[in-house]
Amino acid sequence: MAFHFILQRLDSPGSYDRILSVDFSSAFNTIVPALLRDKLSQLNVPDSMYSWITDFLTDRRQLVRLGKHVTDSRNISTGSPQGCVLSPLLFSLYTNGCISGHQSVKILKFADDTTLNGFISDEDESAYRSDMDCLVSWCSMNNLELNSLKTVEITVDFRKDPVPLPHVILCDSSVTSVESFRFLGTTITGSTSGNISSLTKKAQQRMYLRCCYSLHSAEKVIGCSFPSLQELYISRTRDVQPRLQPTPLILEMNSFSPYPLARGSSPSGPGPHATRTVSSPL
Template sequence: MSNSRTTSTGAPQGCVLSPLLFSLYTNDCTSTDPSVKLLKFADDTTVIGLIQDGDESAYRQEIEQLAAWCSLNNLELNMLKTVEMIVDFRRNTPALPPLTIMNSTVPTVESFRFLGTTISQDLKWYTHIDATIKKAQQRLYFLQQLRKFNLPQELRIQFYSAVIESVLCTSITVWFGSATKSDIRRLQRTVRTAERIIGAPLRTLQELYTSRVRKI
């Protein structure tokens, strides 16, 4: 058993209670305007604002209140990881003034990673799927090396399930249903490559998606 230690701020990383304690600590950090949603997952916070008729006042006020709440509760916003993404499907999108937090300008991006999933401002999945394919293909190299070392087929299948299939299925219940057929075909080619390396049939992306939806 480790020795006890008293901390005045924060919570020990890796401690079982740390996520619960942090959630309790930030429980009163909420949005006051119905047009603005505050999504929290551990120490990640996302603000979603609905701007109508060019009126950004409620959205910007919530941002200011969030920054003030953090300052009041001895929490520091990581401005290096803070970005703004605008979703607007109008043909003539009006230019919006830059968002600032604590005198720092927040960069506007075309996509960002939200809990492991890349969301683009056009709400399409090409960017996320492209990154997924690149990551899976990098791991296919190790699967090829295992075949060169004559690793039994059963172990190659286990390696694929743990290292490659897990990448292909990350948040699959979120994006698969609205992904384009061409993007699905691009992903499926990665599965077929793995099948040739292993020498055995593998579950298709449709089968993986269906099995995970049934578990929800």
């Protein structure tokens, strides 16, 4: 969704996108049950349900065990237990009211993973910075602490002559600009090529495992063994390669001049990625 929002708007001339990856300090530990109860009530959650959740989060007895040593237990009425299946859902409901006030800015959230995506045109960053200030104020009102030291930002800028952009200030600290960061298992980069390379690598791994599974299943059905993928590669590709010699026809084909590039394209720009798989004789 983040890439779709970015790429569909960057076709406009003179535009770029700034993505702020927000980090919360001890996100699940800062949930206030009373505030959560009000938010669940606004979402039309049944009274019995949010009463049960409130009771679950208040007066929890916790202690710390380190080897043979055990601390005294204490009652805790703030936050949600770490490792609890319910905690990510409760945090998502807790932050449901944190939304953008401008069409050019999107706030994408999944549990405590949050990004602020600002589409900038004509170098007007007022909407992006306004929503950033609103995010800081909203977090302060809802007992959430932003970690400005771990919050990072990348810029997706495909302009021909990009200019240095002013730094973003979050909670009186300058946000670090990075080339890439991880969001929900995906690597987001300023050029978007890192994500394509990562997806291509994952696709190659999945196809290899799929081929291995197909061979293994065929062996069970037929009742005989087949050569492994490594053996197929050695017999069909590696051992055959030294015997392949350039022919006069191939040398003549190499003398052709390359096909001219389309207008506006760049030989170093991002291009399509293709993946080729060599299957078994099945």
